[in-house]
Amino acid sequence: MESNSSQVRPTLEWPQKAWNLLAGVRSQSPLIQCITNFVSMDLMANTLLSAGASPAMLHCIEEIPDFTPHAHAVCINIGTLSPSWLPAMKAAAELCSKLGKPWVLDPVAAGASSFRLKACMELVEMKPTVIRGNGSEIVALSKASTGLTKGVDSILESTDAVEAAKLLAQASGAIVAVSGAVDIVTDGKQVIGARNGVAMLQKITATGCSVTALIAAFVAVDKSSALEAVVSALSIFGVAAELGMKMANGPASLRMHLIDSLHGLDEAAVLSHVNIGSLP
Ligand SMILES: Nc1ncnc2c1ncn2[C@@H]1O[C@H](COP(=O)(O)OP(=O)(O)OP(=O)(O)O)[C@@H](O)[C@H]1O
Numbered sequence: 220m221e222s223n224s225s226q227v228r229p230t231l232e233w234p235q236k237a238w239n240l241l242a243g244v245r246s247q248s249p250l251i252q253c254i255t256n257f258v259s260m261d262l263m264a265n266t267l268l269s270a271g272a273s274p275a276m277l278h279c280i281e282e283i284p285d286f287t288p289h290a291h292a293v294c295i296n297i298g299t300l301s302p303s304w305l306p307a308m309k310a311a312a313e314l315c316s317k318l319g320k321p322w323v324l325d326p327v328a329a330g331a332s333s334f335r336l337k338a339c340m341e342l343v344e345m346k347p348t349v350i351r352g353n354g355s356e357i358v359a360l361s362k363a364s365t366g367l368t369k370g371v372d373s374i375l376e377s378t379d380a381v382e383a384a385k386l387l388a389q390a391s392g393a394i395v396a397v398s399g400a401v402d403i404v405t406d407g408k409q410v411i412g413a414r415n416g417v418a419m420l421q422k423i424t425a426t427g428c429s430v431t432a433l434i435a436a437f438v439a440v441d442k443s444s445a446l447e448a449v450v451s452a453l454s455i456f457g458v459a460a461e462l463g464m465k466m467a468n469g470p471a472s473l474r475m476h477l478i479d480s481l482h483g484l485d486e487a488a489v490l491s492h493v494n495i496g497s498l499p
Pocket residue numbers: 327352353354371372373398399400401402415416417418419420421423424425426427428429430453456457
């Protein structure tokens with residue numbers, strides 16, 4: 220007779236989990252549909268490609284019934300929202316929910332206008348698997364309140380948004396991630412922090428958007444634990460930035476070296492750099 224203990228999956232350490240997930244993205248090359256803003260399209264697609272995933276920036280509503288069922292995950296980002304795009308976002312989200320497909324919401328500048336906030340709240344109602352924003356975005360969504368932001372940039376630290384993230388996760392059922400010096404991830408109960416990355420990432424537009432798409436790729440290859448996939452994606456992106464920063468002279472060259480480093484990451488670098496731990 221098998222003992223109970225043989226059925227318990229041994230807990231892998233975080234660096235090993237993160238490496239296994241990156242290896243999974245590289246071997247499975249998940250197809251990630253991105254309905255995203257005009258600013259982010261290039262960096263987001265190149266981030267996904269350099270990680271080993273397959274990006275497709277398809278956003279028109281007419282294509283969603285044919286295309287979305289083939290995607291392994293969908294990333295929805297409201298950065299340059301206009302009324303004509305919202306129905307396509309909702310159609311993709313609805314199809315994902317119907318098909319049990321993961322989808323990730325990036326609520327860019329959620330607190331910058333009531334139009335944006337209302338759109339975000341409606342998308343949150345449609346049960347995203349993950350919501351990833353900066354501190355201001357997560358607080359705006361959690362409080363359903365405008366203000367509290369400087370356009371697409373946060374005026375808050377991620378650590379100022381821990382309670383808001385927990386409440387949003389509990390209310391929505393999503394895993395909620397807040398990016399910043401420490402990336403915070405919560406399912407409403409546990410709070411995990413990833414301490415990778417470099418401050419200069421904030422000087423490259425759409426790095427947040429791009430890490431949200433990377434989260435979609437990681438969730439696509441590990442549907443059993445979205446929490447682990449989200450923390451791992453944030454940490455891996457941060458590790459690529461740390462290695463890229465060693466070769467960079469400023470934001471423009473960091474952008475290039477970030478992509479090169481993500482593409483070239485090996486197991487030894489991941490195991491020695493990933494810095495993930497529980498937060499109180
Ligand atoms: N002070 C910091 N130190 C290290 N890494 C950071 C710091 N601030 C942000 N980052 C990293 O930069 C990336 C982008 O996070 P940020 O919070 O700037 O997203 P964002 O505001 O949504 O960006 P965008 O809207 O331009 O896409 C994340 O990978 C995050 O971990």
